[in-house]
Amino acid sequence: xxxxxxxxxxxxxxxxxxxxxxxxxxxxxxxxxxxxxxxxxxxxxxxxxxxxxxxxxxxxxxxxxxxxxxxxxxxxxxxxxxxxxxxxxxxxxxxxxxxxxxxxxxxxxxxxxxxxxxxxxxxxxxxxxxxxxxxxxxxxxxxxxxxxxxxxxxxxxxxxxxxxxxxxxxxxxxxxxxxxxxxxxxxxxxxxxxxxxxxxxxxxxxxxxxxxxxxxxxxxxxxxxxxxxxxx
Amino acid sequence: xxxxxxxxxxxxxxxxxxxxxxxxxxxxxxxxxxxxxxxxxxxxxxxxxxxxxxxxxxxxxxxxxxxxxxxxxxxxxxxxxxxxxxxxxxxxxxxxxxxxxxxxxxxxxxxxxxxxxxxxxxxxxxxxxxxxxxxxxxxxxxxxxxxxxxxxxxxxxxxxxxxxxxxxxxxxxxxxxxxxxxxxxxxxxxxxxxxxxxxxxxxxxxxxxxxxxxxxxxxxxxxxxxxxxxxx
Numbered sequence: 001x002x003x004x005x006x007x008x009x010x011x012x013x014x015x016x017x018x019x020x021x022x023x024x025x026x027x028x029x030x031x032x033x034x035x036x037x038x039x040x041x042x043x044x045x046x047x048x049x050x051x052x053x054x055x056x057x058x059x060x061x062x063x064x065x066x067x068x069x070x071x072x073x074x075x076x077x078x079x080x081x082x083x084x085x086x087x088x089x090x091x092x093x094x095x096x097x098x099x100x101x102x103x104x105x106x107x108x109x110x111x112x113x114x115x116x117x118x119x120x121x122x123x124x125x126x127x128x129x130x131x132x133x134x135x136x137x138x139x140x141x142x143x144x145x146x147x148x149x150x151x152x153x154x155x156x157x158x159x160x161x162x163x164x165x166x167x168x169x170x171x172x173x174x175x176x177x178x179x180x181x182x183x184x185x186x187x188x189x190x191x192x193x194x195x196x197x198x199x200x201x202x203x204x205x206x207x208x209x210x211x212x213x214x215x216x217x218x219x220x221x222x223x224x225x226x227x228x229x230x231x232x
Numbered sequence: 233x234x235x236x237x238x239x240x241x242x243x244x245x246x247x248x249x250x251x252x253x254x255x256x257x258x259x260x261x262x263x264x265x266x267x268x269x270x271x272x273x274x275x276x277x278x279x280x281x282x283x284x285x286x287x288x289x290x291x292x293x294x295x296x297x298x299x300x301x302x303x304x305x306x307x308x309x310x311x312x313x314x315x316x317x318x319x320x321x322x323x324x325x326x327x328x329x330x331x332x333x334x335x336x337x338x339x340x341x342x343x344x345x346x347x348x349x350x351x352x353x354x355x356x357x358x359x360x361x362x363x364x365x366x367x368x369x370x371x372x373x374x375x376x377x378x379x380x381x382x383x384x385x386x387x388x389x390x391x392x393x394x395x396x397x398x399x400x401x402x403x404x405x406x407x408x409x410x411x412x413x414x415x416x417x418x419x420x421x422x423x424x425x426x427x428x429x430x431x432x433x434x435x436x437x438x439x440x441x442x443x444x445x446x447x448x449x450x451x452x453x454x455x456x457x458x459x460x461x462x463x464x
Binding site: 064067068071073074077078081084085088165168169171173176177178180181184185188 | 296299300303305306309310313316317320397400401403405408409410412413416417420
């Protein structure tokens with residue numbers, strides 16, 4: 001019984017790690033599609049989001065069966081329920097990558113990103129990819145130290161997001177409001193992507209240590225947005 | 233055992249309904265704070281979000297205990313796990329109301345909303361309030377018919393959101409980009425608020441009928457955003 005339980009739990013964790021790879025790939029390709037105005041790549045991200053959704057359904061089914069058949073209590077139950085929440089977070093990360101891809105597709109053959117902001121978006125894409133890959137390692141190894149470090153990556157994202165916000169709202173913004181709107185939403189998609197990664201990491205910390213981060217309830221941005229660009 | 237189980241389940245449903253009232257009040261007050269540039273009201277929304285978060289924790293604890301002590305399977309288990317997801321949705325609705333309040337506070341003593349868009353935001357606020365109150369009734373009565381009708385309220389929100397988007401991105405937009413950024417984010421907060429209400433309604437449909445709406449996985453906007461303003 002215990003063996004079966006732990007095998008099932010391992011399968012769930014592996015599926016979660018797979019999901020993080022899919023989300024990382026999606027955001028990486030979405031960023032490239034955005035910067036290179038590559039509509040085919042954008043379409044591939046949009047289409048592939050169904051795979052992430054399917055992976056989440058798969059994890060839900062595994063988790064349900066595990067609860068129903070093994071009837072875990074206490075810590076074991078906490079792990080299973082938390083896994084279902086992690087799959088929600090990662091699925092949402094996939095949605096956000098898809099949103100980025102949709103903006104890329106919408107502005108094709110132009111790029112939605114003005115030249116002077118390309119560097120910032122490139123960095124946001126790199127941070128997003130790094131943070132979700134680290135999240136995968138954190139899940140695989142139940143690595144609390146790396147989980148805590150993910151908050152620092154998120155600080156980097158918040159800084160980039162703030163920079164973006166300052167440029168868009170500066171009096172010298174040389175572009176039209178359509179571009180400002182695109183940049184505003186894109187910035188929010190990347191920021192939320194990182195927030196969900198932090199939520200996943202904090203859920204792992206909770207599983208391992210029983211400590212709730214302030215944000216292990218999944219509303220990570222709440223603590224952060226006091227310091228971030230206030231309207232975002 | 234069954235009696236205790238159903239009593240517990242009723243308590244969870246009541247707590248969820250309470251949460252919808254809190255979220256409705258938060259969004260209603262946030263909208264007023266936004267339109268009237270009422271900083272005290274905005275602060276009250278920001279402070280009161282902790283109550284919604286606490287309510288969600290309470291529901292999580294009830295649900296955990298219920299699973300651990302009663303070991304429900306099949307439909308019963310589905311109901312409990314789905315309740316935890318509904319509490320996540322409603323908590324997030326509270327966060328979005330708080331975001332609206334923060335924009336109101338940030339622009340005080342001015343209003344973040346230009347005069348010609350006040351009507352649109354007033355309508356978005358009214359739709360948001362209506363949709364979350366209906367969501368409460370849907371939970372309380374497990375009312376599938378009303379749950380299905382909530383998708384129509386959401387269509388109204390999407391229409392308003394699209395209108396907003398068209399105005400902000402029109403060539404004649406007479407305001408600065410800071411205002412465009414505020415309006416863009418505010419529009420998204422209201423739209424996401426309605427999306428989460430639809431998710432809750434679809435989860436109730438699932439509990440009652442076993443039918444998954446396309447969006448019962450919580451990613452409601454995915455189906456919608458194909459028709460909505462593409463970048464939002």
